[in-house]
Amino acid sequence: MQVSTDFPGGGADNLRIDGDTVSFEAPAKGCPQPMWFAFRLLGAAGRRVTGRLTNGRACLGGGQLGVAQPVYRDGAGAWHRVMPQRCSYDAASGVLTFWFTPTSDETTVASIFPYQLADLDAFRRKLPADRARWRVLGESPHGRPIAMLEVGDPERRGEVVWVTARHHAGEVQGSYVIEGLVSRVLSAPWLLAGRTFCCLPIMDVDAVEEGSYGKDQAPIDFNRDWSESPHHPAVRMVQRELAASAASGTLTLFLDLHGPAPGDPSFFLPSRRWTCDDAYAQRCFALIDHVARDWDGLAQGDYPRQALRWAEDNAEMVSAAAVELAHGVPALTLEVAYHRDHLGRLQTPEGWRGIGRRLAEGYHRWRLSGEASGRVRALPELPRPAAWFCQSLPQQVAISDDGADLVLTSTAAPARARLQLREFQSGPRRLTWQSSGKATARLSLYRYGPAGYRLPGHETVPLAVHAGELRLDPGGRWRCAVLLEAAEAGATWRLRWEETT
Ligand SMILES: [Zn+2]
Structure with a gap:
């Protein structure tokens, strides 16, 4: 049995093979807390292979890795989750152990369902080219395309909705959500009338292709880079496109897709103006209510208070906060669960595409309703002084x-x-x-x-x-x-x- 990380998205450190056991670490690749990993097993068909992730304690949300079920696929076949009874996590040592039996001589293993540039390419080639435009905005620092999918009016008149994903490369869910959203609006003319959806499915294309989780990378996290002069070209390009969208049409919504900590459910986080502006809070929560209407996998309990903790010196350079600041539109982050939703159901790529469909339909209802008052899940203990x-x-x-x-x-x-x-x-x-x-x-x-x-x-x-x-x-x-x-x-x-x- 051999092991390789030499493929798009591949990444694992300290790989060791001992009989049928593969030990490895989620690779840091310049990030203080890794989480993503992907490697390929060669010549393992028919063996009972045990994977051992040994640096769980160093990983982001490492304490929650008990819920993790890595994925694998034989050859070019379908991806499968490793069954939960075959995964175990020892929080004290930080070792996640899982086992499975490859049926192919080339089996890929990853922390979660990969979504690479090739997947995006395959998706966009299936779309009607006259209605779903593929626009390359420029190149990443390592020479890869930074590209968007645009559906609707080529002149971007009328309403313009912006959706971005993969500011944090390992948070694959967002790319699948965008697939679902784009497919849905293309299938329903009433969802597209007078609208343009601008979607950027892979912001940090270099980290995605180079097998890095990408969060908190030096010199600045991709999602803390939304300043007047961003370090990352993709952020700069999207800022330019947003300004053009606002000039030709009416920017109505900015949505940024992320993955939370491994054990967290799916939840929305409006940009932080909601904590001090009632009218703004009601518009944001009205959208959440409309999306939640046919998505019971969206956590609807108390507002997640941990979500307010990081908001400090760089809070206004987080994408949603920055776009709200610059354009005054409802701007929200949607954290999409990696493994299980708040009802305990296992997450799948098809389920994530379904979230995209619900976003498109919820957005439509929200606009029809005049963005009427939502049920604000405010924190009662948050003081609200005047100035x-x-x-x-x-x-x-x-x-x-x-x-x-x-x-x-x-x-x-x-x-x-x-x-x-x-x-x-x-x-x-x-x-x-x-x-x-x-x-x-x-x-x-x-x-x-x-x-x-x-x-x-x-x-x-x-x-x-x-x-x-x-x-x-x-x-x-x-x-x-x-x-x-x-x-x-x-x-x-x-x-x-x-x-x-
Ligand atoms: Zn994120």
């Missing part, structure tokens, strides 16, 4: 407005709150503050460019203990955020934000 909004759930901090002042009090230690100004600023402003107790604070200053995206980078200023005043006039359009931390209960901050002359 500021919370960027993450405050930890042990009570927040209130007191006239012109924002007042925060720690209720236990350690305490932490992070708030950003709601409105964009231009011209001179003054921040004054008073604090008491063991408390520290710092201010982050963010600037915005002419295209409406954040300028990359930001400045951070510590705020002096107890009292101080800061005058800000950085020029252009800008906002700031404050991070407040306390090491004891009862510490307070009082912040006042004023225009000056």
Whole structure:
């Protein structure tokens, strides 16, 4: 038996063959937390092969790998999940063990159903070329096509919907969802009337083809790169296309498709304006309601609070947040479950295509309904002061407005709150503050460019203990955020934000 990773999407580190056992690691390939792997077994037909993923503890969501069921296919046949009773995960050692019996002398094994450039190529060749246009926007750094599928009006008049997938290469689900969406709108003229669907099924084509999970890659994560001057060409190209779409028609929706942690269900995450803008929240949740109407695999419980935790300095450079910022349209992330939905049902490529169909139909109902009020799954404990909004759930901090002042009090230690100004600023402003107790604070200053995206980078200023005043006039359009931390209960901050002359 031999093993190879020399094929598109192939990737595994420290491959070792010991009898009929193949040990390997999910390859890092420049990412702090890997998850994707794919390798090919040669000459293993008829053997009972055991796979051992040995770096589960280093993988993203490694604690949830107990739900993982890798996939395999014999020759060019269909992909199968390894049956659950043949998979076991030892969380203490981080070893995922699974076994199966290849029936071919060339069997491919992967963490989840692969979707490569060749799959996209095969899909688009089956589409009617006059109605589904294949547009190559440019080249990736390693010379691969960055391409989109466009269905509807070639001039993009009327409504324009944008859907992107694979900002994180290993999150294959999104490419299948786009297949389902494109097939559905092509099969139903009423879904396409007056509309154009612009879909980019593989954003990070290099990581997809080179067998990397792709998340948090250096120098910047693909989905934290939506600034005024992106590092990744694909982001730059989509920004340009979005601007052209908004100029020729009406941009109505931006949807970015992802995969959550391995054990998580499917859920929507509206761009974060929903936490401080009721009308916007209702539009986003109305869409979610319409999509959920015939998709019981969408988790509908409490809003996932872990989803708010990462929203800090680079939160506005996440695709959905950035597009909402630049174009003012409903922009949502859809996390599509890898292995099982919230009802415990196993996920399949066909099931993911079905999600695309439901998105197309849910979008149609949403538009017909006038985007009427959705049931907002707000977090009741998220404070909503007038001039500021919370960027993450405050930890042990009570927040209130007191006239012109924002007042925060720690209720236990350690305490932490992070708030950003709601409105964009231009011209001179003054921040004054008073604090008491063991408390520290710092201010982050963010600037915005002419295209409406954040300028990359930001400045951070510590705020002096107890009292101080800061005058800000950085020029252009800008906002700031404050991070407040306390090491004891009862510490307070009082912040006042004023225009000056
Ligand atoms: Zn992702």
